[in-house]
Amino acid sequence: MTDLMAQTGRVLFLDGGMGTQLQAKGLQPGEVPELWNLSRPADVRAVHEAYFAAGADTVYTNTFGANAAKYHGDAPLADVITAAVGIAREAASAAGRKRFVALDVGPTGRLLKPSGDFEFDAAYDAFAEQVAVGAKAGADLVVVETMGDTYEIKAAVLAAKENSSLPVIATVALGEDGKLLTGADVECVAAILEGLRVDALGFNCGFGPDLMLPYVRRLAAMTSLPIAVKPNAGLPQVVDGRTVFTVGPEEFARDVAALVDAGASIVGGCCGTTPAHIAAVKAALGTRAPKPHSPAPRTIIASGSRAVEISMDDTVIIGERINPTGKKKLKAALTEGDVAYVLREAVSQADAGAHILDVNVGVPGLDEPAVLDSTIQAVQSVTDLPLQIDTSDPKALERALRHYNGKALVNSVNGKEESMSAVLPLVAKYGGAVVALTLDEAGIPPIADGRIAIAKKILARGAEYGLKPSDFVIDVLCLAVSADAQSANVILESLQRARCELGCRTCLGVSNISFGLPARPLLNATFYTMALANGLSAGIVNPLAADMMTAYRAFRALTAKDATCAEWIEHFREWAPTSTVSATGGKSAAPGVQGDAKQTESPISTAIRHGLKSDAATAAKAALANGAAALDIIGNDIVPALEVVGKGFEAGTMFLPQLLMAAEAAGAAFEVVRASLPTRDDGSVRGPIIMATVKGDIHDIGKNICRALLENYGFKVIDLGRDVSPEAVVTAALRENARLVGLSALMTTTVGAMEETIRLVHERVPGCLVTVGGAVLTSDFAEKIGADHYARNAMGLVRYAESIFP
Amino acid sequence: MTVDLAEIARYMRMGASVPEGELAARVEKLRDEALGTVRAARIWRRFKVSDGAIKSGSVRLEIGGTLAQHIAGCQDAFLVCGTIGSAFDAFQRRASVSSGVDALVVQAIGAALIEKWMDETEDEIRKELAPDESLVSRYSPGYGDFPLAAQRTLLDLLDAPRCAGVSLTDSLLMVPSKSVSAVIGVKKGMSSE
Numbered sequence: 001m002t003d004l005m006a007q008t009g010r011v012l013f014l015d016g017g018m019g020t021q022l023q024a025k026g027l028q029p030g031e032v033p034e035l036w037n038l039s040r041p042a043d044v045r046a047v048h049e050a051y052f053a054a055g056a057d058t059v060y061t062n063t064f065g066a067n068a069a070k071y072h073g074d075a076p077l078a079d080v081i082t083a084a085v086g087i088a089r090e091a092a093s094a095a096g097r098k099r100f101v102a103l104d105v106g107p108t109g110r111l112l113k114p115s116g117d118f119e120f121d122a123a124y125d126a127f128a129e130q131v132a133v134g135a136k137a138g139a140d141l142v143v144v145e146t147m148g149d150t151y152e153i154k155a156a157v158l159a160a161k162e163n164s165s166l167p168v169i170a171t172v173a174l175g176e177d178g179k180l181l182t183g184a185d186v187e188c189v190a191a192i193l194e195g196l197r198v199d200a201l202g203f204n205c206g207f208g209p210d211l212m213l214p215y216v217r218r219l220a221a222m223t224s225l226p227i228a229v230k231p232n233a234g235l236p237q238v239v240d241g242r243t244v245f246t247v248g249p250e251e252f253a254r255d256v257a258a259l260v261d262a263g264a265s266i267v268g269g270c271c272g273t274t275p276a277h278i279a280a281v282k283a284a285l286g287t288r289a290p291k292p293h294s295p296a297p298r299t300i301i302a303s304g305s306r307a308v309e310i311s312m313d314d315t316v317i318i319g320e321r322i323n324p325t326g327k328k329k330l331k332a333a334l335t336e337g338d339v340a341y342v343l344r345e346a347v348s349q350a351d352a353g354a355h356i357l358d359v360n361v362g363v364p365g366l367d368e369p370a371v372l373d374s375t376i377q378a379v380q381s382v383t384d385l386p387l388q389i390d391t392s393d394p395k396a397l398e399r400a401l402r403h404y405n406g407k408a409l410v411n412s413v414n415g416k417e418e419s420m421s422a423v424l425p426l427v428a429k430y431g432g433a434v435v436a437l438t439l440d441e442a443g444i445p446p447i448a449d450g451r452i453a454i455a456k457k458i459l460a461r462g463a464e465y466g467l468k469p470s471d472f473v474i475d476v477l478c479l480a481v482s483a484d485a486q487s488a489n490v491i492l493e494s495l496q497r498a499r500c501e502l503g504c505r506t507c508l509g510v511s512n513i514s515f516g517l518p519a520r521p522l523l524n525a526t527f528y529t530m531a532l533a534n535g536l537s538a539g540i541v542n543p544l545a546a547d548m549m550t551a552y553r554a555f556r557a558l559t560a561k562d563a564t565c566a567e568w569i570e571h572f573r574e575w576a577p578t579s580t581v582s583a584t585g586g587k588s589a590a591p592g593v594q595g596d597a598k599q600t601e602s603p604i605s606t607a608i609r610h611g612l613k614s615d616a617a618t619a620a621k622a623a624l625a626n627g628a629a630a631l632d633i634i635g636n637d638i639v640p641a642l643e644v645v646g647k648g649f650e651a652g653t654m655f656l657p658q659l660l661m662a663a664e665a666a667g668a669a670f671e672v673v674r675a676s677l678p679t680r681d682d683g684s685v686r687g688p689i690i691m692a693t694v695k696g697d698i699h700d701i702g703k704n705i706c707r708a709l710l711e712n713y714g715f716k717v718i719d720l721g722r723d724v725s726p727e728a729v730v731t732a733a734l735r736e737n738a739r740l741v742g743l744s745a746l747m748t749t750t751v752g753a754m755e756e757t758i759r760l761v762h763e764r765v766p767g768c769l770v771t772v773g774g775a776v777l778t779s780d781f782a783e784k785i786g787a788d789h790y791a792r793n794a795m796g797l798v799r800y801a802e803s804i805f806p
Numbered sequence: 807m808t809v810d811l812a813e814i815a816r817y818m819r820m821g822a823s824v825p826e827g828e829l830a831a832r833v834e835k836l837r838d839e840a841l842g843t844v845r846a847a848r849i850w851r852r853f854k855v856s857d858g859a860i861k862s863g864s865v866r867l868e869i870g871g872t873l874a875q876h877i878a879g880c881q882d883a884f885l886v887c888g889t890i891g892s893a894f895d896a897f898q899r900r901a902s903v904s905s906g907v908d909a910l911v912v913q914a915i916g917a918a919l920i921e922k923w924m925d926e927t928e929d930e931i932r933k934e935l936a937p938d939e940s941l942v943s944r945y946s947p948g949y950g951d952f953p954l955a956a957q958r959t960l961l962d963l964l965d966a967p968r969c970a971g972v973s974l975t976d977s978l979l980m981v982p983s984k985s986v987s988a989v990i991g992v993k994k995g996m997s998s999e
Contacts, residue, residue, distance in 0.1 A: 030862045656818070748954070
């Protein structure tokens, strides 16, 4: 295709709509269009011939839905695809001069995880089969089109590239707001598709060419690859109960010409367009040369719905907290499979202002490829921040990169030959930017010259794999200033030189600088500021550390990056010096509380009963400061208040939201107090309770509510997440020696999986009880499927847990 | 599209009471965030009902049992499918990571939003009716004895994955989670609604 463009020096022409043409010939809603390749080949061929006659260089085969996940016709799928390519080939030969047949690959019609239940690998398999058959049948190229989910696009493009050597064009269907169904914008799509090394990219379907114009402009500003467009003949309209497209050939052609002026160079039509539309486009554009677009290279990484630029002109924060090095709780959570703990780390960093999250699961003894893979998928299910995949195991890296939704930041490659030859090809294949550590077989050079030389070496090796300097982020390595007095000076010089001499972005794990010294937060924040002033593009920091975030915000306000200081003002609007902490606990009672509280009730109890989380924590701090014993606070204030609320809920005078608010407040107070308990293993934590939503069920709100309430009542919960297999529940229960498992199911169709899980737990984990809950269950039904207990609601579950763990 | 506190409260298992104070502030904040994630889509199509089925070429959706009673006398029916989109699901997952309250509230917001979206969709459909036609209420797979398995045919007839971004899981659950599909009968003669 692109060769042809180079040969002819003109815009290339695609065909117009297939589905709407077949409908005009009698295809009914709900029928499988691809079956016509076998039952009515002459009609399909007539559509292709009409498009070739109108001037198309390329037609799309009638295989939009011919993947095993979507297709449900009664003829073998391979026959349908082979016939489709054959029909298009015949039409192409009959048309004379060089014409092309594009194997059309549309979506599976299934929603991939995490919003749906369809596995990435299953989508890949469906596309792989389609591509293999289509390529064998003689297609000239593969077009992945009408995609609405970046994750599915990735599966399709990988399948096309791994199962054929054909060129690949990928086009997405934007909604009227310029985004995919799953929320990705143009920049995000461009980053991912460029990373996957498609040959051309663009848009199809969605709307007419007029509305497509701004998005083509944005795409042309992002990529130097050829841009393909196949707009509809306007927006669909309903006339007399039928969907029609009303933009005629002349108007369509005029608007498509504007798309070419904006940078499109491969043009055709989608729904509602006809051979007359394509003929008009051909007449309007004739031998028009493509308009070149080659924007300056940028370093952009993305999740499935958000792109983040690592820039020379600004700085971003990479959250470092999902890394078990030196973190006992995270290590335990990863070992136990407590997904919820890791997810909370992700969400709290996102809330604190991180732009990218580092994910490292390196715990000795763990199956790192498996755990990294599942952790990344879980983290991506709760945050749209792009991730930095942090591993030194190439196997783990490849599996994670393959299943990552988006274009990742890879942490890391270094100057050792072994590292470069393992990591760089993976980055080239799956797309991504990669952190380059300036160390090699000889170690870390003590001076900047040596570090820059290693960076150059890595860039040169990257070029062999087609990677550009903008695909790298140089990490000049942060060594403790306590071990080497010149460390900070060398880092700052290296940052400057990586930027100026190599034209590269930089990153740095900032807090290493203070290792071995007291008052580390103070040193860290100051050094962070110095690094920023020397051009640091991305700091790997703890976004929950207030000093670091303040340094970041101050730097941006002072260097015109937060131009009107709007973000600074927004954040510090209510700032006040914090040198004096009130011993009585700040804001005492909540407004309106005095009247209805018992005279003797403590501020902690009051705050809990009213669901005031920060007040409860503050009051607990104040009580500790006044000398109250931690166990007394729990026994005299927290537990009685929760008891009042729980009784209120059971009596119907309080509702679930209020119960949960009170429980959260209690949890906050408990968290404060627990820190000053004599030891952690004092029996104040009860459990563990294993919780899971059963296999096949992806709705977990009920389970999450129960988990939150249990935790606030002081139980340890190991939350295995949703869509959990019976075996996984049993494995966790055995490992934890659990006495209680809680299962949730929402659908009648997944109660079978619940029954199977109960059976397996009872069989393999002697003495372990199973409680169940969920919308479709009743007490009788729970008994019938073998459960030991039916939790009518979250409070009922707490009461049951209290009876098991008195 | 938006929903007010009272509409949300109906789905928060709070009976007739409306959130106040801290809870009200939390609901409003979450609602505003949720609205930023809504990408509502819908598709509907009118079909003839004859011989106890909706037929389209070789495809057949059985209209029997309680559904047949519900739309008795209707010669036509709309199939409809709507969603508030999968970005809302992502928001809901995030909201439920650390707070049971947020999980409950966001769940209720989603329920209120899809209900409103489907009501608005019905208003749009009414505009296509002849003056002597009216709609009977929505009837979804899983109600009465209208089998959940009919979901697949219903969504196929609407090309719902492509036109509205709604598809099914293996366990016949619609995804995105806040989606509704239904049959809506068209009544001839004097409107009873």
